[in-house]
Amino acid sequence: MPSTKDLRDRIRSVSNTAKVTGAMQMIAASKMTRAQNMVANSRPYFETIHNMLTKVTNSLNNQEILKGVKLLQSREINKTLVLFITPDRGLAGALVGNLTKAVGEFISKSGSDISFITVGKKGDRYLSRSNENLFGNFSVSDRPTFNETLQISNTIIENYENENFDKVVIVYAKFINTAVQKIQAHQVLPIETESDDENSNDYIFEPQVVSLLRSIAPKYVQNQVFHSVLEAFASEHSARMVAMQNATDNANELVEGLTLDLNKARQESITGELLDIVGGVAALEK
Known part of the structure; x- marks a missing residue:
């Protein structure tokens, strides 16, 4: 799994893309109505x-x-x-x-x-x-x-x-x-x-x-x-x-998926750290 830093970078990049496509969607909607x-x-x-x-x-x-x-x-x-x-x-x-x-x-x-x-x-x-x-x-x-x-x-x-x-x-x-x-x-x-x-x-x-x-x-x-x-x-x-609406929706879905991956990676990291602490305490008690 990618590191939390890589996941944060991807989330930031996709979020910026969603903002651009969202703005283009609004502009196109205005021109479409006219x-x-x-x-x-x-x-x-x-x-x-x-x-x-x-x-x-x-x-x-x-x-x-x-x-x-x-x-x-x-x-x-x-x-x-x-x-x-x-x-x-x-x-x-x-x-x-x-x-x-x-x-x-x-x-x-x-x-x-x-x-x-x-x-x-x-x-x-x-x-x-x-x-x-x-x-x-x-x-x-x-x-x-x-x-x-x-x-x-x-x-x-x-x-x-x-x-x-x-x-x-x-x-x-x-x-x-x-x-x-x-x-x-x-x-x-x-x-x-x-x-x-x-x-x-x-x-x-x-x-x-x-x-x-x-x-x-x-x-x-x-x-x-x-x-x-x-x-x-x-x-x-x-x-x-x-097209821009679909692109924005897809980007938002991707951000949601990446956010879940980020939370999962953070949980795994925290769990790993806790296991290391517990293992260290157990070793000291021996």
């Missing part, structure tokens, strides 16, 4: 834009009109652009590993040339090590704003309209709840809308429907990118908070 609120606040507007786009496209009897809106046009997929959103830092449990695994599987299954735009240092480093084609790299603050992500979304829109890419996908961690983050590969372009027959023809468009779609479609992409970044940040801080 990120979750931002996701919740952005969701209604994003869903409204999506529903509006769905209503308009489903109301068209003449699908030829859609050919006038490049962001809705499908074409043969030869070149794919992937927006890969990852954390800048680690200590987020299995989140980064799950993201890199998902993008690796996407690459292996894709039948087209793939280029990447990254948001986050972890994704950038992974793709650089893998010798993938990096088309661009962006960074955003701890409190992402719509204006911060505009450059990303406008880069995507411009390159799709110029036919530099035939498909655009976002790979990110969708926030489900504090304990669950779902890795998704979501197609952004060409824009896909669900079928919605309810009151789909009860619209009179002013101005022309093509002009309306040309206005709505870019806003949809811009909000999709912004919302995905917010979801990714909420997932990151949630995963980090849970």
